[in-house]
Amino acid sequence: MINIKTEEEIKIMREGGRILAKILKELANFVKPGISTEDIEKLADELISFYKVKPAFLGFNDYPASTCISINEEVVHCVPSDRVIKSGDLVSIDMGIIFKGFNLDSAITVPALDKKENYSEWSSKNPKKSKLLEVTKKSLSLALSKMKDGASIGDIGYTIQSFVEKNGLVIVKELTGHGIGKSLHEEPQILNFGRPKEGIKLKEGMTVAIEPIVSVGEWRLKNSADGFGYETKDGSLSAHFEHTVAITKNGVTILTEE
Numbered sequence: 001m002i003n004i005k006t007e008e009e010i011k012i013m014r015e016g017g018r019i020l021a022k023i024l025k026e027l028a029n030f031v032k033p034g035i036s037t038e039d040i041e042k043l044a045d046e047l048i049s050f051y052k053v054k055p056a057f058l059g060f061n062d063y064p065a066s067t068c069i070s071i072n073e074e075v076v077h078c079v080p081s082d083r084v085i086k087s088g089d090l091v092s093i094d095m096g097i098i099f100k101g102f103n104l105d106s107a108i109t110v111p112a113l114d115k116k117e118n119y120s121e122w123s124s125k126n127p128k129k130s131k132l133l134e135v136t137k138k139s140l141s142l143a144l145s146k147m148k149d150g151a152s153i154g155d156i157g158y159t160i161q162s163f164v165e166k167n168g169l170v171i172v173k174e175l176t177g178h179g180i181g182k183s184l185h186e187e188p189q190i191l192n193f194g195r196p197k198e199g200i201k202l203k204e205g206m207t208v209a210i211e212p213i214v215s216v217g218e219w220r221l222k223n224s225a226d227g228f229g230y231e232t233k234d235g236s237l238s239a240h241f242e243h244t245v246a247i248t249k250n251g252v253t254i255l256t257e258e
Contacts, residue, residue, distance in 0.1 A: 002203075004203065004206060024108055027093050027095070028093065031112050036082050037080040054098040057094075067095045068107075071089050074229055075213060077229045077230060090237060096184060102182060132214060135169055149202060153188060156210065157191040177208060177209050180207055203247060209242055214239050218234035
């Protein structure tokens with residue numbers, strides 16, 4: 001069953017989404033060579049306490065942390081550890097919080113830059129990695145532009161898939177977006193591939209997490225050693241961007257941005 005939210009409930013989720021956006025921004029800015037993914041987790045827990053929210057991932061299906069932090073070939077759901085981040089690594093941070101009973105979910109992928117290096121310089125030296133990040137992020141933006149009352153899930157998936165494949169990259173098909181609200185994962189499932197006009201129609205009051213996950217090589221996955229995460233089967237680089245959004249009478253509202 002798809003849970004339709006009231007305007008008041010969406011306002012609550014928007015308030016929580018702003019908090020999550022602030023936390024993710026701080027975590028992304030904290031990423032640098034020499035720190036461990038566990039260091040990022042510790043900062044996340046400090047920020048969760050500061051903003052007086054609850055971690056949505058901790059304990060969900062027995063997951064043991066507040067964040068999922070994946071590097072390079074790791075795709076999603078990797079448990080923070082003593083793994084040290086190296087210069088140029090692609091670091092994906094996926095995080096959820098619970099605010100006033102509602103879940104918010106968002107993700108970002110950033111490169112670990114040396115102190116004297118800015119993104120523009122890094123991008124020119126690493127065109128393959130830069131393209132992966134920019135295409136994945138743009139595919140999310142394009143998908144959001146298609147979201148409105150009456151649009152189909154197939155429209156969303158097709159928009160993501162066609163843009164990614166046009167740029168010579170591949171969609172990780174084994175993982176999907178999802179409905180979200182009082183539960184972290186609700187109906188409907190939002191595929192990152194599809195055909196126009198097929199599937200469930202979006203309706204005003206729906207809140208969903210849209211999360212394109214893209215690889216430069218193989219889209220098939222294998223389990224990570226920690227027992228929770230996934231990584232590309234061929235070891236190719238991947239990226240992940242995600243927003244929680246609401247379908248309103250005026251189109252789509254991104255809940256997880258400042």
